Amino acid sequence: MRFNQLSQKRSSLRGTWQRGAAAVAASTLLMGAQATRAQEPALPLRGAAETLAALPPEAARMPALAPGRQMIVVTERSFIDDRITPAAVIAAVTPYLPAGALPLDDQQARGIVESILEDKAAAYRLTDRTGARVGCVVAMNSRLRSAREYAALLSGAPAGLLTGNVSGTAQQWQTAILFHEAAHCGQHHAPGNMFDLAPTLMAEIDADQVMTDLFEDALGGSYATVARDVRAMRALGAIHFTNDTHHTAAGVFLAGEDIGWAGAPPSGSQVLADMQRLRPLLSQEVGRMLSDRTDWYVVALRDELNRLERFVSVDARAQHPVLQRRASMLRHMERYGAEAFARRYGATQPALVRAVEASVGDQMRARRDDPAAYAYFATAARRLQQRHVFAPDTYGARFLEIYASAAEQYVVQPACRSARAQRVHLHCRLV
Numbered sequence: 001m002r003f004n005q006l007s008q009k010r011s012s013l014r015g016t017w018q019r020g021a022a023a024v025a026a027s028t029l030l031m032g033a034q035a036t037r038a039q040e041p042a043l044p045l046r047g048a049a050e051t052l053a054a055l056p057p058e059a060a061r062m063p064a065l066a067p068g069r070q071m072i073v074v075t076e077r078s079f080i081d082d083r084i085t086p087a088a089v090i091a092a093v094t095p096y097l098p099a100g101a102l103p104l105d106d107q108q109a110r111g112i113v114e115s116i117l118e119d120k121a122a123a124y125r126l127t128d129r130t131g132a133r134v135g136c137v138v139a140m141n142s143r144l145r146s147a148r149e150y151a152a153l154l155s156g157a158p159a160g161l162l163t164g165n166v167s168g169t170a171q172q173w174q175t176a177i178l179f180h181e182a183a184h185c186g187q188h189h190a191p192g193n194m195f196d197l198a199p200t201l202m203a204e205i206d207a208d209q210v211m212t213d214l215f216e217d218a219l220g221g222s223y224a225t226v227a228r229d230v231r232a233m234r235a236l237g238a239i240h241f242t243n244d245t246h247h248t249a250a251g252v253f254l255a256g257e258d259i260g261w262a263g264a265p266p267s268g269s270q271v272l273a274d275m276q277r278l279r280p281l282l283s284q285e286v287g288r289m290l291s292d293r294t295d296w297y298v299v300a301l302r303d304e305l306n307r308l309e310r311f312v313s314v315d316a317r318a319q320h321p322v323l324q325r326r327a328s329m330l331r332h333m334e335r336y337g338a339e340a341f342a343r344r345y346g347a348t349q350p351a352l353v354r355a356v357e358a359s360v361g362d363q364m365r366a367r368r369d370d371p372a373a374y375a376y377f378a379t380a381a382r383r384l385q386q387r388h389v390f391a392p393d394t395y396g397a398r399f400l401e402i403y404a405s406a407a408e409q410y411v412v413q414p415a416c417r418s419a420r421a422q423r424v425h426l427h428c429r430l431v
């Protein structure tokens with residue numbers, strides 16, 4: 001009974017933000033609801049026999065995510081030799097194009113090459129002469145052999161660092177990516193331009209949610225844990241690796257998480273706004289923890305002053321409230337360090353002090369192969385939580401919890417255990 005209530009709640013919440021065939025197909029599969037697009041049956045998956053035969057068996061569910069649209073799958077197995085070129089892509093895809101589809105253009109063909117050679121899975125839209133969407137090409141490399149390698153792909157953290165127990169098999173992670181791309185294929189209002197950040201992020205959140213719902217409700221068992229881990233890796237990636245359009249973690253709800261959720265349904269602009277506010281706050285917090293790194297601080301201050309200088313004319317620099325003190329500020333930082341600098345200039349130049357602290361944090365943030373980077377940022381996230389920087393039931397608050405738990409579970413705790421065992425120093429207790 002509780003499950004029924006829960007899935008009804010989930011479906012009603014989901015209905016408010018999921019648009020398009022993906023949502024219809026997912027809820028049809030999960031809830032047995034009347035299919036509103038029944039007149040558009042799921043077309044079978046198409047592609048080279050070698051490609052389709054090597055897909056996980058669950059890939060058979062992909063066409064249901066984009067009713068009426070033809071889905072073609074292309075992987076490295078779709079090519080007879082190792083030459084994966086735009087011309088070879090066009091030759092590999094053309095036999096499977098649905099009737100009326102325009103041929104692949106060069107830009108799409110180049111994109112598909114990149115998707116396969118550089119592990120950047122993507123769905124490429126197929127349209128007819130009127131611009132109507134008639135299908136898509138899902139392109140990915142299927143060479144990865146372990147769940148941990150897939151987790152590394154999504155998070156940007158080296159596989160060797162993700163020593164916390166990443167769940168599932170390579171095949172399950174590949175299925176997650178295939179479902180995500182298939183969901184894109186079914187979306188009705190996918191943004192035309194990936195630089196349109198909020199709608200692009202919403203399309204990404206929607207695709208991750210469709211995958212998560214299928215993994216939790218239709219497949220279940222260990223798949224549910226894989227969906228949770230995918231979200232965790234997205235969260236790590238959002239801080240250390242990916243751009244704004246893939247910061248989906250806070251907008252994806254696992255089963256039951258919406259019970260008692262009083263916030264607004266996910267929207268690209270809301271998640272984007274919280275993420276854009278949160279990232280410099282985390283960096284600044286980490287920068288403060290690194291106040292003994294005077295070497296980093298001197299470089300960051302010099303960079304910040306140079307940046308300011310570019311916006312001020314040569315004549316105005318002598319009168320500029322910050323630039324006229326340039327030399328003395330740098331000397332102060334070199335001699336007395338970051339804490340003294342913040343005390344001396346914090347009241348008069350708060351924006352400069354904040355920017356320099358955030359810049360030092362950013363240096364740590366970029367160290368994706370250093371467990372300390374995750375330890376510092378997890379600690380910063382916990383501190384922002386303790387200070388209630390984001391109100392309850394906001395996407396910022398959700399992200400802090402998801403990120404901190406992910407960093408602690410997959411990187412920090414195992415790194416600290418092995419550091420203790422080997423008697424190596426690591427910043428394990430920062431709070």
Ligand SMILES: [Zn+2]
Nearest residue numbers: 180184204207
């Ligand atoms: Zn996507």
